Amino acid sequence: MKKPVLLVVALLLAALGILSCGKDPSGGTPAPDTAVDRKALLTYWADSLVKPGYQRLNDKLVVLKTKTTAFTAAPTTATLLETRQAWQAAYVEWQKVELFEFGPAEAVSLRNHFNIYPADAAGINRNISSGTYDFELSTAIPQQGFPALDYLLNGVATGDAAIAQQYATSASHRRYLTDVVAKMEQTFGTVYGQWNGGYRDTFINSTGTDASSSLSRVINAYSLYFERYLRAGKVGIPAGTMTGTPLPAKMEAYYLRGALPLQLATTAHTAVQQFFNGRPGRPSLKSYLDALGAKDSRSGQPLSSLISTQLGASYQQLSSLGPDLHTTFTARNADAVASYNEMQKAVRMIKVDMTSALSVTVTYVDNDGD
Amino acid sequence: MPGSPLQRYLHSFIPAAPLATFRLAFGLLVLASVVRFWAKGWIAELYLQPKFFFSYYGFEWVRPLGGYTYGLFVVCVLCALLVAVGYWYRTAAVGLFLSFTYIELMDKSTYLNHYYFVSLVALLLMVLPAGRYFSLDAYRHPARWRNQVPRWTVDALRLLMGIVYVYAGLAKLNSDWLVHAMPLRIWLPAKNDLPLLGPLLSQVWVAYAFSWFGAFYDLTVPFFLLNRRTRPMAYATVVVFHVLTAVLFPIGMFPYVMMVAALIFFPAAWHERVLGHLRRLLRRPAPVALLAAAPLVYRPAVRHALLLGLGVFFLVQLLLPFRYLLYPRELFWTEEGYRFSWRVMLMEKMGQVQFKVVDGRTGRARLVNNYEHLSLLQEKMMSTQPDMLVQFAHYLRDYYARRGVHAPQVYADAYVSLNGRLGKSLIDPTVDLARVRDDLRPKPWILPFDDEITGL
Numbered sequence: 001m002k003k004p005v006l007l008v009v010a011l012l013l014a015a016l017g018i019l020s021c022g023k024d025p026s027g028g029t030p031a032p033d034t035a036v037d038r039k040a041l042l043t044y045w046a047d048s049l050v051k052p053g054y055q056r057l058n059d060k061l062v063v064l065k066t067k068t069t070a071f072t073a074a075p076t077t078a079t080l081l082e083t084r085q086a087w088q089a090a091y092v093e094w095q096k097v098e099l100f101e102f103g104p105a106e107a108v109s110l111r112n113h114f115n116i117y118p119a120d121a122a123g124i125n126r127n128i129s130s131g132t133y134d135f136e137l138s139t140a141i142p143q144q145g146f147p148a149l150d151y152l153l154n155g156v157a158t159g160d161a162a163i164a165q166q167y168a169t170s171a172s173h174r175r176y177l178t179d180v181v182a183k184m185e186q187t188f189g190t191v192y193g194q195w196n197g198g199y200r201d202t203f204i205n206s207t208g209t210d211a212s213s214s215l216s217r218v219i220n221a222y223s224l225y226f227e228r229y230l231r232a233g234k235v236g237i238p239a240g241t242m243t244g245t246p247l248p249a250k251m252e253a254y255y256l257r258g259a260l261p262l263q264l265a266t267t268a269h270t271a272v273q274q275f276f277n278g279r280p281g282r283p284s285l286k287s288y289l290d291a292l293g294a295k296d297s298r299s300g301q302p303l304s305s306l307i308s309t310q311l312g313a314s315y316q317q318l319s320s321l322g323p324d325l326h327t328t329f330t331a332r333n334a335d336a337v338a339s340y341n342e343m344q345k346a347v348r349m350i351k352v353d354m355t356s357a358l359s360v361t362v363t364y365v366d367n368d369g370d
Numbered sequence: 371m372p373g374s375p376l377q378r379y380l381h382s383f384i385p386a387a388p389l390a391t392f393r394l395a396f397g398l399l400v401l402a403s404v405v406r407f408w409a410k411g412w413i414a415e416l417y418l419q420p421k422f423f424f425s426y427y428g429f430e431w432v433r434p435l436g437g438y439t440y441g442l443f444v445v446c447v448l449c450a451l452l453v454a455v456g457y458w459y460r461t462a463a464v465g466l467f468l469s470f471t472y473i474e475l476m477d478k479s480t481y482l483n484h485y486y487f488v489s490l491v492a493l494l495l496m497v498l499p500a501g502r503y504f505s506l507d508a509y510r511h512p513a514r515w516r517n518q519v520p521r522w523t524v525d526a527l528r529l530l531m532g533i534v535y536v537y538a539g540l541a542k543l544n545s546d547w548l549v550h551a552m553p554l555r556i557w558l559p560a561k562n563d564l565p566l567l568g569p570l571l572s573q574v575w576v577a578y579a580f581s582w583f584g585a586f587y588d589l590t591v592p593f594f595l596l597n598r599r600t601r602p603m604a605y606a607t608v609v610v611f612h613v614l615t616a617v618l619f620p621i622g623m624f625p626y627v628m629m630v631a632a633l634i635f636f637p638a639a640w641h642e643r644v645l646g647h648l649r650r651l652l653r654r655p656a657p658v659a660l661l662a663a664a665p666l667v668y669r670p671a672v673r674h675a676l677l678l679g680l681g682v683f684f685l686v687q688l689l690l691p692f693r694y695l696l697y698p699r700e701l702f703w704t705e706e707g708y709r710f711s712w713r714v715m716l717m718e719k720m721g722q723v724q725f726k727v728v729d730g731r732t733g734r735a736r737l738v739n740n741y742e743h744l745s746l747l748q749e750k751m752m753s754t755q756p757d758m759l760v761q762f763a764h765y766l767r768d769y770y771a772r773r774g775v776h777a778p779q780v781y782a783d784a785y786v787s788l789n790g791r792l793g794k795s796l797i798d799p800t801v802d803l804a805r806v807r808d809d810l811r812p813k814p815w816i817l818p819f820d821d822e823i824t825g826l
Binding site for chain 1: 410412415416480482550552555556557559560561562563572574620621622623624718719720721722724734735736737746747750785786787789790791792793820821
């Protein structure tokens with residue numbers, strides 16, 4: 001009975017021996033200040049990214065509500081411009097938190113209530129004239145949120161005076177605008193309240209890597225957002241990469257156009273980038289990957305810097321699509337396609353290389369290691 | 371008595387108890403496994419909801435049966451129960467093998483080595499005399515009762531277990547596993563929030579220790595289980611090892627199947643004691659004829675047929691895992707000849723694939739949303755396995771042809787990472803998969819791996 005014990009011990013010693021030989025030349029040992037500590041990472045995300053981000057959005061939504069109230073009380077070009085400005089500011093702020101579609105935001109489908117475009121202008125007009133609508137219906141998804149406000153504040157008529165006049169003469173327009181903003185405030189209020197209530201602790205204490213863990217949910221939400229709502233939604237679909245023909249009418253903030261669509265896209269991209277890179281000395285996906293010692297074993301390069309570099313390249317390409325994204329889709333669409341392709345490279349590294357290195361699982365079904 | 375050692379071995383007998391306890395435990399375990407599968411809602415998720423299923427080469431006719439799929443699982447559960455209690459044993463064993471294997475053949479994306487193992491054991495149980503002792507059949511028909519069986523009938527199960535372990539061990543003798551501690555180096559730190567063990571799992575040396583011990587364990591444990599002196603210690607290792615894997619990895623029932631199946635290595639007397647406990651528990655007296663030997667003696671023709679059948683079975687088992695040698699390139703990358711070879715937990719492989727369908731007449735291209743056609747599991751499995759990529763491409767070809775696309779061409783841009791290597795293109799994105807044949811020949815359109823994994 002002693003034999004296997006001895007062999008096991010001998011083998012463990014051999015393994016240790018090999019390890020101590022193998023470790024020296026690698027030089028890839030993690031820096032002492034980083035640790036494979038998911039709880040610290042989740043805590044930082046909750047307290048320093050999600051909650052402050054939601055707070056800033058909340059502030060902007062409060063202003064939007066005030067301005068909308070003032071506009072509907074006295075629809076003039078001046079109050080319209082103030083409302084539009086508040087809408088723009090809130091829309092930009094939203095881009096910094098749309099990627100947090102997990103936990104409470106996922107439970108209420110926050111994105112569906114806030115930013116599914118193109119807006120259904122015909123449906124919105126039907127709602128306005130009928131006066132009956134339920135924002136929880138799936139058909140109502142593109143009839144609310146920022147895209148609906150885009151239509152309501154910029155597209156219901158031609159020219160600011162005409163738009164203001166529309167609201168001055170139509171109580172049902174005033175009511176719909178008020179209801180859209182109220183619905184956003186209400187839906188977001190639920191999410192915001194839960195993060196400031198018990199969900200924050202639930203979130204940081206779910207430290208596993210299985211399909212129900214916080215890390216897995218964050219990574220899935222993050223890569224899904226990057227792939228489907230930034231890469232495809234903001235650039236790919238209007239550039240026609242899915243279908244072969246450009247469809248500029250499907251772009252974000254279509255009714256206002258000008259500089260805003262690109263500002264929204266670059267703000268969203270920066271949020272994705274910052275979520276990965278984090279701040280020096282603070283936990284982030286980058287520091288977590290470094291702590292894991294994740295590197296491309298073909299080239300020996302750290303995975304975190306490969307991803308970071310590609311995100312930078314992707315941002316460069318995207319920001320070159322200005323000043324007016326709509327003009328780009330119509331006049332030089334090839335540049336938009338190039339930007340999509342550059343984003344796709346980054347998406348793959350996030351979805352495949354990073355997710356693999358983090359070892360988070362995406363399904364609950366058994367597997368025996370592929 | 372014939373003279374050669376082989377002849378003497380083939381004519382020797384041992385008590386029938388090991389086969390009986392194995393039958394009982396195995397039947398109950400499969401029962402639990404299938405009920406668990408059902409309870410988790412996987413029948414609907416994996417076999418009813420998807421629009422497309424990845425069939426095995428030559429088994430394209432095996433498909434989920436719509437709502438009747440539940441009936442198939444009922445048959446499987448029932449057969450497992452009947453096998454366990456030994457009622458209509460032979461029929462139940464055939465039913466178990468057929469129903470379980472049919473279920474496994476319905477969709478490649480659910481392939482698990484332990485399902486394959488269950489199918490193989492069920493196949494063996496169809497021909498082994500495991501229903502002659504401690505069974506309802508023997509109780510109802512005392513004339514069929516036998517308390518001794520040919521030694522080789524028990525050894526067949528031991529040999530299968532031995533092959534599973536040793537081949538799983540051989541598969542670990544490669545540079546990724548031994549030199550780079552991959553993929554454990556990726557998987558273990560993901561579990562570092564476990565109590566007690568957790569903090570250790572972030573250490574690189576622990577990944578090496580697990581890798582090396584795992585390979586050593588797989589290669590040697592059947593031999594330690596065979597030896598009377600090392601058996602208790604070896605079985606303790608079996609339990610510790612499999613409990614550990616159950617805690618660390620999402621591998622479902624596999625650890626329990628192996629822990630229970632390894633009991634076949636215990637001597638007949640031990641099995642007899644277990645059955646004795648069970649008899650007392652069930653308040654059944656020991657058979658009157660317990661002391662008299664009632665050996666199961668096959669007619670020569672039956673015996674020869676059985677031995678020949680087992681010989682062919684084990685020859686196939688020994689050769690099949692090496693079929694990968696018939697393919698020229700890296701096994702882990704191409705996965706040509708990967709399944710049915712006891713390659714367990716060897717790869718952290720992940721991929722993303724974008725399909726493009728081009729109208730053969732107008733040249734108009736469109737991209738495919740995989741999730742509109744496949745389950746999460748199917749998409750995950752397909753994105754790293756070339757044979758499944760072709761199958762899905764053919765499905766897309768037919769799907770778009772029905773929707774009015776002329777002579778659809780299907781291209782796939784697949785990005786795959788393997789054991790920590792940065793992802794790269796798996797297949798040639800310029801090859802029209804709609805025109806590629808789906809067969810077992812090497813696939814020239816798989817792009818080079820650009821790295822080397824040495825070893826078996």
